[in-house]
Amino acid sequence: MNNLIILPIIIPILAGLIMVIFKKSIRLQRILSILAIVSTGAVAVILMNQISKDGIQVLHLGGWKAPFGVSMVADMLATMLILVTSIVAVCCLLFAFHSIGEKREAYYFYPLFLFLITGVNGSFITGDLFNLFVCFEVMLVSSYVLISLGGTKIQLRESIKYILINVISSFLFLVAIAFLYAMTGTLNFAHLSQRVAEVGQDGLMTTVAILFLIVFSLKAGLFLFFWLPGSYSAPPTAISAIFAALLTKVGIYAIIRTFYLVFYHEPQITHLLIGILAAITMVLGAIGAVAYGDIKRILTYNVIVGVGFILAGVATLSIEGITGSLYYLIHDMIVKALIFLLGGTVIHLTGTSKLNEFSGLIRLHPQLGWMFFIAALSLSGIPPLSGFIGKVFITEGTFVTSYFWLGGIGLATSLMVLYSIMKIFINGFWGYTVLTEETEKGTTKGLMLPIGILTALTIVLGLGTEGIQPYVDLATQTLMNPDIYIHAVLGSK
Amino acid sequence: MINNMETLMSILVGILFAIGTYLLLTKTLLRIILGTSIIGHGVNLLIITMGGLKKGAPPFLGRKETLFTDSLPQALLLTAIVINFATTALFLVLSYRAYRELGTDDTEQLRGIGDE
Numbered sequence: 001m002n003n004l005i006i007l008p009i010i011i012p013i014l015a016g017l018i019m020v021i022f023k024k025s026i027r028l029q030r031i032l033s034i035l036a037i038v039s040t041g042a043v044a045v046i047l048m049n050q051i052s053k054d055g056i057q058v059l060h061l062g063g064w065k066a067p068f069g070v071s072m073v074a075d076m077l078a079t080m081l082i083l084v085t086s087i088v089a090v091c092c093l094l095f096a097f098h099s100i101g102e103k104r105e106a107y108y109f110y111p112l113f114l115f116l117i118t119g120v121n122g123s124f125i126t127g128d129l130f131n132l133f134v135c136f137e138v139m140l141v142s143s144y145v146l147i148s149l150g151g152t153k154i155q156l157r158e159s160i161k162y163i164l165i166n167v168i169s170s171f172l173f174l175v176a177i178a179f180l181y182a183m184t185g186t187l188n189f190a191h192l193s194q195r196v197a198e199v200g201q202d203g204l205m206t207t208v209a210i211l212f213l214i215v216f217s218l219k220a221g222l223f224l225f226f227w228l229p230g231s232y233s234a235p236p237t238a239i240s241a242i243f244a245a246l247l248t249k250v251g252i253y254a255i256i257r258t259f260y261l262v263f264y265h266e267p268q269i270t271h272l273l274i275g276i277l278a279a280i281t282m283v284l285g286a287i288g289a290v291a292y293g294d295i296k297r298i299l300t301y302n303v304i305v306g307v308g309f310i311l312a313g314v315a316t317l318s319i320e321g322i323t324g325s326l327y328y329l330i331h332d333m334i335v336k337a338l339i340f341l342l343g344g345t346v347i348h349l350t351g352t353s354k355l356n357e358f359s360g361l362i363r364l365h366p367q368l369g370w371m372f373f374i375a376a377l378s379l380s381g382i383p384p385l386s387g388f389i390g391k392v393f394i395t396e397g398t399f400v401t402s403y404f405w406l407g408g409i410g411l412a413t414s415l416m417v418l419y420s421i422m423k424i425f426i427n428g429f430w431g432y433t434v435l436t437e438e439t440e441k442g443t444t445k446g447l448m449l450p451i452g453i454l455t456a457l458t459i460v461l462g463l464g465t466e467g468i469q470p471y472v473d474l475a476t477q478t479l480m481n482p483d484i485y486i487h488a489v490l491g492s493k
Numbered sequence: 494m495i496n497n498m499e500t501l502m503s504i505l506v507g508i509l510f511a512i513g514t515y516l517l518l519t520k521t522l523l524r525i526i527l528g529t530s531i532i533g534h535g536v537n538l539l540i541i542t543m544g545g546l547k548k549g550a551p552p553f554l555g556r557k558e559t560l561f562t563d564s565l566p567q568a569l570l571l572t573a574i575v576i577n578f579a580t581t582a583l584f585l586v587l588s589y590r591a592y593r594e595l596g597t598d599d600t601e602q603l604r605g606i607g608d609e
Contacts, residue, residue: 156595167580178542
């Protein structure tokens with residue numbers, strides 16, 4: 001029992017509720033939201049140390065032992081993701097302070113942001129399938145409001161589609177949960193894993209597994225990503241950056257959790273399917289990223305490529321593959337937030353997202369230009385930046401398990417990613433300077449701090465990979481041996 | 494007898510899903526939202542049916558019966574209903590706002606207007 005585990009959920013939700021009361025004092029809301037998220041990150045750091053010393057930490061809510069009550073399980077993967085979530089969230093908040101606008105701030109932007117973080121943290125740390133659904137809903141309902149906050153025409157149009165897709169996928173989630181409960185009689189992840197291993201994963205169980213895959217694919221943007229480019233380009237930069245960094249990753253986390261802990265008995269069906277979907281996702285995403293000449297579109301299609309690449313490693317069900325996926329997952333959360341913030345700053349300066357309408361930004365904004373360059377290299381996995389190590393391990397994983405086509409597609413699409421981002425850099429930053437200081441639509445005042453933090457982080461993560469290696473190894477070890485997880489939650493039998 | 498009831502419920506769930514899907518495929522926003530609502534009811538019935546319909550006494554301590562009804566699906570169901578209610582309410586409000594701003598509730602006209 002470790003009561004610290006509940007804090008990543010309690011802190012943001014309490015802070016959010018308090019902020020609703022103090023609607024008028026924006027200053028208080030800003031300070032409180034930063035404090036809440038920083039302390040959540042600190043809790044994650046403490047938990048990570050405890051886990052690496054004493055193994056997985058478990059909290060049985062209300063003292064009801066698993067599998068009867070709802071358990072919160074903090075393993076290394078979940079805690080690591082909470083830490084990265086906190087870092088990214090702080091940066092997006094800092095960016096929002098100077099860009100989101102007073103109107104949105106007055107209409108509960110900060111409480112909603114914290115409720116979103118509550119849902120994300122809850123999804124990471126829960127050890128119960130139905131509780132995962134509830135945390136998904138907390139996250140989604142906040143994201144419904146965030147995406148439509150401000151009420152511009154494009155936001156309303158896209159939010160309707162976004163809500164409809166997610167409502168339907170939530171229903172499918174419930175259907176899958178109902179079938180699984182009928183077959184196994186439990187919803188606790190550890191207990192599920194045990195029961196499925198006992199009765200064997202027969203045809204019906206695999207069908208339910210694929211239903212779960214469809215649900216999580218809709219959330220993660222794996223193959224079923226048709227809703228993603230529209231919805232992620234509608235809201236303001238700070239919101240779309242946090243969406244790009246976190247929401248799809250929660251779907252990926254759910255896929256990793258269910259297909260490494262529960263449904264790992266038929267990899268030639270389920271994991272191969274994940275691999276095929278990942279390959280198609282990468283190809284379609286890369287085509288989209290190369291085809292468009294609009295910054296927002298290019299960036300959202302890059303989110304899709306990233307999802308495909310992470311799940312290519314997941315599909316291999318090998319130590320190398322999943323190690324790579326975890327490195328790349330952490331990298332992707334940071335660098336997607338970074339590139340969205342950079343793209344948003346460019347749009348903020350020029351007032352347009354069309355690439356052919358501006359050029360030569362580097363003369364007046366050299367720092368912005370070079371940070372964009374670093375982010376672009378990191379995104380496509382050039383050493384020594386943070387994307388490299390994950391890319392190496394995922395590719396190695398696909399080759400070791402002789403999914404050569406998957407690794408090949410992964411490498412080919414990363415070239416296309418590089419091209420699509422460099423297209424923004426060359427067209428937007430090089431060339432004749434169109435805008436003078438007077439004609440620019442906005443300033444970079446205050447926006448460079450969060451971008452600088454994230455850029456520094458991607459360099460540090462790339463150079464100091466050895467620093468996080470023990471943590472990632474521990475997470476991989478737990479994922480590859482479900483018994484560790486089961487033992488920690490249910491106790492020895 | 495109990496088995497018959499569960500078969501009947503399963504068929505009802507199927508009918509609700511069919512109606513909901515039909516409504517989802519129409520073009521008017523309000524019908525689509527009603528469709529999600531009906532599918533939601535189907536899902537709720539499915540959860541309760543999958544947990545097994547009334548198999549025994551209410552699960553209280555100090556009863557003489559040895560066979561109890563599983564109360565977990567009912568707890569899940571209550572949570573699902575609340576969440577479903579909240580999302581439907583939000584969805585309705587948002588679609589009304591969108592209708593006023595955009596002047597249409599026809600999904601054909603809600604496509605992206607030539608972004609490129």
